Amino acid sequence: MQNPIIAALDVPDAARALALAEQLAPAVGAFKIGKELFVAEGPDIVRRVRDTGASVFLDLKFHDIPNTVAKAVASAARLDVQMLTIHASGGTEMLRAAQAAADEAEHTPLILGVTVLTSMDETDLAEIGIEKNPAQQVQHLATLATAAGLKGLVCSPMEIAPLRKILPDDIQLITPGIRPANSDTGDQKRIMTPAEAINAGASWLVIGRPICGAENPRAAAEAILESLAGLAK
Ligand code: C5P
Numbered sequence: 584m585q586n587p588i589i590a591a592l593d594v595p596d597a598a599r600a601l602a603l604a605e606q607l608a609p610a611v612g613a614f615k616i617g618k619e620l621f622v623a624e625g626p627d628i629v630r631r632v633r634d635t636g637a638s639v640f641l642d643l644k645f646h647d648i649p650n651t652v653a654k655a656v657a658s659a660a661r662l663d664v665q666m667l668t669i670h671a672s673g674g675t676e677m678l679r680a681a682q683a684a685a686d687e688a689e690h691t692p693l694i695l696g697v698t699v700l701t702s703m704d705e706t707d708l709a710e711i712g713i714e715k716n717p718a719q720q721v722q723h724l725a726t727l728a729t730a731a732g733l734k735g736l737v738c739s740p741m742e743i744a745p746l747r748k749i750l751p752d753d754i755q756l757i758t759p760g761i762r763p764a765n766s767d768t769g770d771q772k773r774i775m776t777p778a779e780a781i782n783a784g785a786s787w788l789v790i791g792r793p794i795c796g797a798e799n800p801r802a803a804a805e806a807i808l809e810s811l812a813g814l815a816k
Contacts, residue, residue: 586612587781587811588804589640589757591791593617597624597631603795604635610804613638613665615789629662638665640757640789644697646670649680656681660688666757668737671696671724678731695735695757696728698742701773718742722749729754740775740783747784755786763807766793777807781814 588611592600600620607614614632616639621628629639641664645652652669659667669681678696685691698721699708705716713720725736725746735755738746743756762774769792777788790807797803 586610586808587785587787588777588794588807589613589615589787589789590794590800590804591615591617591759591789592620592632593791593795595619595623597628600624600628601631601635603800604632604637606801607794607804608635608637610801610808611637611794612787613640615640615642615791617642618644626658626662629664633663640664640666641692642668644668644670645681646673647677649673649677652677653680653684656684656692656694657688660685660690660692663690664692666693666695666735668695668697671698671728671733671736675727675731678728678733682732693735693755694733695737695755696724696733697737698724698728701739701760718745722746725750735786737789739773740780740785741773743780743783743785756784757787757789758785759789759791761788761790761793763793763803763810776810778810778814781811 590607590611592603592614594600604614614637632639641659645655681694685694699717721742729750737757740758740760758780760771760774761777761780762768764776768774780788794800794803
């Protein structure tokens with residue numbers, strides 16, 4: 584099994600991000616760089632994290648007209664990121680344009696569709712004119728994204744099993760909301776342990792505070808990896 588842990592570098596500056604990346608690189612499969620760090624430090628932080636030898640998941644959740652998203656995907660691919668996110672609600676044309684830009688790149692990144700943000704409930708969806716409940720809307724957008732050619736989706740732990748039932752086997756599911764047994768849940772509400780999520784069918788686990796906030800981040804990552812030993816991915 585390849586190492587399925589993606590450590591979220593949810594820190595505000597390069598110094599802290601690189602200290603974590605250097606310490607954790609041998610113990611994780613990739614690092615997630617999101618808006619906070621990217622907006623503060625720019626594309627150079629991607630290059631510097633890549634220099635540790637680790638893969639990068641660029642989580643900027645693109646959502647724009649198809650041409651603009653395609654160009655952003657091409658720019659991200661030039662940074663040699665392994666994965667990046669776009670909003671599936673951008674529609675088929677945007678999704679296809681993004682995937683085409685990825686396919687044309689020298690290093691094709693895995694494009695991950697974001698369906699419904701877990702911060703949104705049924706009332707929030709109704710407010711923006713969506714009559715489906717979140718579970719229905721997740722399935723709707725997951726089907727749309729994969730029909731448009733995407734090979735990966737971000738989903739919550741509780742969505743893994745229902746999505747596995749309706750999606751082709753080669754679709755990769757990337758899952759945050761992961762908490763090792765006995766760890767602090769923080770603001771995450773619907774959580775699974777790393778082993779539960781892999782058993783449910785997750786391909787990758789996005790883990791932030793349980794690793795990066797630990798007294799010894801490297802030991803925390805290694806303990807999680809150990810909890811996955813013997814599980815099929
Ligand atoms: O610290 P924690 O493990 O909760 O971090 C999870 C990471 O995954 C954070 O970067 C968070 O923004 C991201 N995420 C999430 N839930 C989602 C989508 C992304 O926790 N639905």
